[in-house]
Amino acid sequence: MNHIKQLIKDKIGSTVSKPRDIETHLKSAADWLLVAQKATPDDGVAHSYDIKTKSWNASYPETTGYVIPTLYDYARLYDAPQYAEAARRMTIWESDIQLEDGGVRAGTMSAEVVAPTIFNTGQVLFGWAKAYLETKEERFHTSLVRASDWLVDAMDEDGAWRRFASPFTTSKLNSYNTRSAFGLVRAYEATGIERYLAAAVKNADWAVSRAEANGWLPDNCLLQLPNNSALTHTIAYSIRGLLEIGAASGRADLVEHALKMSRHVAKHQREDGALPARYIPDWTTVTDWTCVTGNSQMAINWLRLVQITGDRELKHHAVRANRFNMSIQDLETGDLNVRGALKGSHPINGGYMTYRYPNWATKFFMDALMLEQHLETAKNIG
Template sequence: MKHYWQLIRDHLGWSLGPERQLEEHLRAAIHWLLRAQEATPDDGVAHSYDLRRRRWHASYPETTGYIIPTLIDYAELFDAPECLIAAVRMADWEIAVQLPDGGVRAGTMDAEVVVPTVFNTGQVLFGFARAYVATREPRFATALRLASDWLVDAQDADGSWRRFPSPFAPGSDVKAYNTRSAFGLVRAWQALGETRWLRAADANAAWALSTALPNGFLPHNCLTANPAPLTHTLAYAMRGLMEVGVATDNSRYLDHAIRMAEAIALGQRADGAVPGRYDTNWQPAATWTCLTGNSQLAINWLRLGRITGERRFEQYALAANRFNMRAQDLDQRDANRAGALKGSHPIDGDYLMWRYPNWATKFFADGLMLQLRPDVDNLG
């Protein structure tokens, strides 16, 4: 019955608590990520906690990969060596489960289908790169090189990735949010200096831009065939474009990310939440909010301020962070949920219904760190 009680509280507004100090919200989020690692029989991070079934789902290589930078950033910025230890364990686990050809498997570790997929491989690049930069251990460089080369070899001549789509993300085989994988190649290039990886990232960003509608909307940008993508995947695509733009000094990519940021900001609600989906005319297409997307957009808006020196997006970022801080239950006595964020608010929204996915809390932590540390240019 716990999930029904959470549903009632969400719909009545009772689950939105007061804001506390940002450090308290951040600390609780980091502790939950460590809890999600402890909840598995290996060193990966559990995909999510399922409130309705009251169980943790198996480790998820994709998002464990980009949780590694979050924990290392927190360890370095807030003197938390236990987070570095946990992140290195995650990175070693990623090496152990990396497929022989260098790719990273789709889905969780208990998925019946074991195939490499482009997006998951791109996300694990973040972990290998950050682990290598933090430790200078050659094993992380070796794994990073193997995965990056696999990703480049899988790329089509026009810069898109059509081969190795995820069997768990139906719809078009091409996904605009793969610019997030291109961003992973940027991180690999920054770590090891292989220019072919940066060229591949540039090619993918150029392809994505070539598909844009006149109003800047990117089609084929949702996890399913839904023409109204999630803010989660919109934010993936936006961040990928801006980061590839910075790395290649290509203002076209950055300008497009700014167009997306402006269009989405127009739909932000007075309470700071952003509608969970947008249609092709940039109109809100959901009454619920995707908490993951809120945090990702906060990161993007703050990051645009760092890149451009302008502060016009800061108000949207702070409002989105405030809403998610209110949605994070710091008084929750259930250790499986304390400090975590739901997939959707209310919890019966159509993104990760009834679940607390690890990446929602990961991006929440990143957004709070960027807000807390204006001296930090980039992270994650």
């Protein structure tokens, strides 16, 4: 019955509370990620906590991969080495389970199908690259190069990835793989191997070559839906990829495309700071629930655009999205399975990660808050 109680509270607004200071929200989120790691029999991070079944799902290699840099960043920001040690254990685990060909498996560790997939491999690059830069451990460099080489070799001549799609999604040709290409940027920055950056640019060019005049990217969702809608989650993935690849390669046109898409998303931000969960190709919205992960991801994109372009026009959208997500993070419950976590959807019965608290919602929430802190500190110093 807990899930029904949560839904009722979400619907009547009693789960929304006044945000506290960013440090408090960050600490609670970081602690929950360690709870999610301890909830598994290995050193990966549990995919999610399901309040309907009151159970943790198995470790998820894909998102554990990008939880790693978040915990390293938090550990450095707050001089808290226990979070860096947790991230290091996650990275060792990722190397231990890396597939023979260099790729990373699709799905969770409980999945019956064990197959390498492009997107998941791209996401673990973030962890190996960060851990290598933090520790200089050769095993992380080796895993990073093996996975990056596999990704580059799997790319088609035009820059698309058509092979090794996830067996757990219905969309097989993905614009949001620019996020995987962004992983190659991080690999290039950690190793200096230039073909990784070149491959990232090639994928970004392919994605933009298929865009509508209004900036919309086709094939940009986990599912193939009748109205060609896309989640803010995957829209934000694609934006971040274009933005970071453009910044790393000096391609102002890619940054501009990311800016165009980000402005369209911002136009439909709700009064409470949340974003409607789905957009359709004319950039109008088709839902009244919000994808909590997408809110944080778009906050990151808007703040990175401030950093990269120097134009602060989108900052207030980021702050409002962050405050909404802060307002629905439960800091008081005695249930450690959910305290400090962010849900997949609000209300919790929305169409993304329904009744679940996925680890990546909390990861992106932390990234968005730390980036906001960084911008405020830089502004004060300036």
